[in-house]
Amino acid sequence: xxxxxxxxMLRKRxxxxxxxxxxxxxxxxxxxxxxxxxxPPPGRGGAFLSAVxxxxxxFPAAALxxxxxxxxxxxxxxxxxxxxxxxxxxxxxxxxxxxxxxxxRLLVAKLVSVAVFVLLAVLFVxxxxxxxxxxxxxxxxxxxxGGGGAIPSLSGVELSPADVVFxxxxxxxxxxxxxxxxxxxGLLFSTLTDSxxxxxxxxxxxxxxxxxxxxxxxxxxxxxxxxxxxxxAWIDLFRDPxxxxxxxxxxxxxxxxxxxxxxxxxxxxxxxxxTT
Amino acid sequence: MGDSRVTRRWVLVGAGTAVLLGAAAVxxxxxxxxxxxxxRTRILAGLPPHVGYAESxxxxxxxxxxxxxxxxxxxxxxxxxxxxxxxxxxxxxxxxTPAGERDTYRLGGREYVWDFGANQLTVVSxxxxxxxxxxxxxxxxxxxxxxxxxxxxxxxxxxPARRVAGFDAAGLRITPADPDxxxxxxxxxxxxxxxxxxxxxxxxxxxxxALLFTEFREVSLSTPEITVxxxxxxxxxxxxxxxxxxxxxxxxxxxxxxxRLAGRDLVPLAGGLPGVGVYGAGVSGFVLVPASRGIAxxxxxxxxxAGGTVVDVPVGRAAILTTPLLSVAARGGIRRGGVLVAGTVxxxxxxxxLRELPGRRP
Numbered sequence: 001x002x003x004x005x006x007x008x009m010l011r012k013r014x015x016x017x018x019x020x021x022x023x024x025x026x027x028x029x030x031x032x033x034x035x036x037x038x039x040p041p042p043g044r045g046g047a048f049l050s051a052v053x054x055x056x057x058x059f060p061a062a063a064l065x066x067x068x069x070x071x072x073x074x075x076x077x078x079x080x081x082x083x084x085x086x087x088x089x090x091x092x093x094x095x096x097x098x099x100x101x102x103x104x105r106l107l108v109a110k111l112v113s114v115a116v117f118v119l120l121a122v123l124f125v126x127x128x129x130x131x132x133x134x135x136x137x138x139x140x141x142x143x144x145x146g147g148g149g150a151i152p153s154l155s156g157v158e159l160s161p162a163d164v165v166f167x168x169x170x171x172x173x174x175x176x177x178x179x180x181x182x183x184x185x186g187l188l189f190s191t192l193t194d195s196x197x198x199x200x201x202x203x204x205x206x207x208x209x210x211x212x213x214x215x216x217x218x219x220x221x222x223x224x225x226x227x228x229x230x231x232x233a234w235i236d237l238f239r240d241p242x243x244x245x246x247x248x249x250x251x252x253x254x255x256x257x258x259x260x261x262x263x264x265x266x267x268x269x270x271x272x273x274x275t276t
Numbered sequence: 277m278g279d280s281r282v283t284r285r286w287v288l289v290g291a292g293t294a295v296l297l298g299a300a301a302v303x304x305x306x307x308x309x310x311x312x313x314x315x316r317t318r319i320l321a322g323l324p325p326h327v328g329y330a331e332s333x334x335x336x337x338x339x340x341x342x343x344x345x346x347x348x349x350x351x352x353x354x355x356x357x358x359x360x361x362x363x364x365x366x367x368x369x370x371x372x373t374p375a376g377e378r379d380t381y382r383l384g385g386r387e388y389v390w391d392f393g394a395n396q397l398t399v400v401s402x403x404x405x406x407x408x409x410x411x412x413x414x415x416x417x418x419x420x421x422x423x424x425x426x427x428x429x430x431x432x433x434x435x436p437a438r439r440v441a442g443f444d445a446a447g448l449r450i451t452p453a454d455p456d457x458x459x460x461x462x463x464x465x466x467x468x469x470x471x472x473x474x475x476x477x478x479x480x481x482x483x484x485x486a487l488l489f490t491e492f493r494e495v496s497l498s499t500p501e502i503t504v505x506x507x508x509x510x511x512x513x514x515x516x517x518x519x520x521x522x523x524x525x526x527x528x529x530x531x532x533x534x535x536r537l538a539g540r541d542l543v544p545l546a547g548g549l550p551g552v553g554v555y556g557a558g559v560s561g562f563v564l565v566p567a568s569r570g571i572a573x574x575x576x577x578x579x580x581x582a583g584g585t586v587v588d589v590p591v592g593r594a595a596i597l598t599t600p601l602l603s604v605a606a607r608g609g610i611r612r613g614g615v616l617v618a619g620t621v622x623x624x625x626x627x628x629x630l631r632e633l634p635g636r637r638p
Contacts, residue, residue, distance in 0.1 A: 155370065
């Protein structure tokens, strides 16, 4: 069932288009920076952007900071909103459920496919932006001949290549979890409506509402539980030593969203009358 | 039957959500108690070595002041801080921002500032008697030490314990007695065993809610090793003398600070800075700093839009920006430039100080 869903997802043109666009935005930024050499002033602009001009190996971090706030959530909303509502609107959901598989298994398979989508999305952005970064800006001043040198952490201490790989892999995993939480909400919305667009817009409404409430002093009590509150915590992985506090808290909050949203999707979908 | 299944599933989901929220919100009870006077004495005696991560929140509503944006941000937003404190002469505080970090080290009589955004390490030798507030001042332990030393003679009382960063913390409240200060209360919660301050709240007079509070989210009583930072390859490294600031101020051709302003005597400063004066003691004092004409004019011009008031002075122009906790004033027409005056005092005190300042040299 899971493999069937994965194959189905990989055959969808819109999925590949999402990945392509996610990789295109950082590439465009790299081209602009490389041609103009006008990096944002220190402390302004996206995280790491002011430093990429001197070391292309930092570009994956800058690229992730670029796509995480808006573009990545949009693609997750599109894909997750389509999971059940897409089958419903296409008239294939009833036939899917005729097969001897439980609705819970179908939901699990759909969630796994969303998880694979977000993991690959973050991974593609990371790999493509690394390649684009070193081509556009080089390996940095400490590069050994023909290969990557060390990357300075935000704290100024140099990170060894092995350390960079570990931190980048942890970042990919963390961001994939953050987006999976959004995907689980999308899955829930997808069980509530027959319209994939409505489900996707619901996810985006949640993101916008969370981002709007987050900076308010009056919302301080609920701020740690907002879905967007910890999206940038991965930046702490590039400090030395790593500051785990926000990453740990963020991971727990996102796991909470996955559990609650998936539970609600199951509660709703298990007994839903499927007529299409 | 179908309806009951629906209900059962939703009840299960609801209960699971409640359990998750409950687990996140639950805090262990706090029962610590300590004699507040004894606690204050122990804070003043010195901080124990510690390593921690803290967050400071400022809600002063201070408008952005030209050329002082970094300073005003400390009092108007959330500042994330990581501290490693081995002793008064061996510590490091990192100000963590979404775009990088700015780390301040103190070691062997020197200060080192690593700024990721600027890609630069600055080595500063020496010290000045007065400097602008910086992120390191907002670490709960450091802020508590500073505020308790400024309010040694003010009455102190006990506060209910609270749990901070896993510690059962005992609380004390200092209530500044001087009627001219805007500071209504300073609340400090400490680990009763080590007297390490864990949370500090500062509220304006008559206000219920704190306008500045800082708290450790994680802290351990371990002794960190502080090493001299080195600039990574490709980064810049500059050396500066703290005394260079005196040279920069001399360029402003500032007048010597008057011996008395707004009823407060000038506090003598070791190795004083030209034109800089500190008046009064504790939290009811204020500081006078010479500024370029451009900075003073920008503050005065921006004051009405920021809710400030224009002050009539015999010579030049002046304006005051007030918040419940901090007052900032600027006056132009002082020699070739102007001055900034700031303190946790009532606006009337700064108003009087502005009027008493001598004007342009004839």
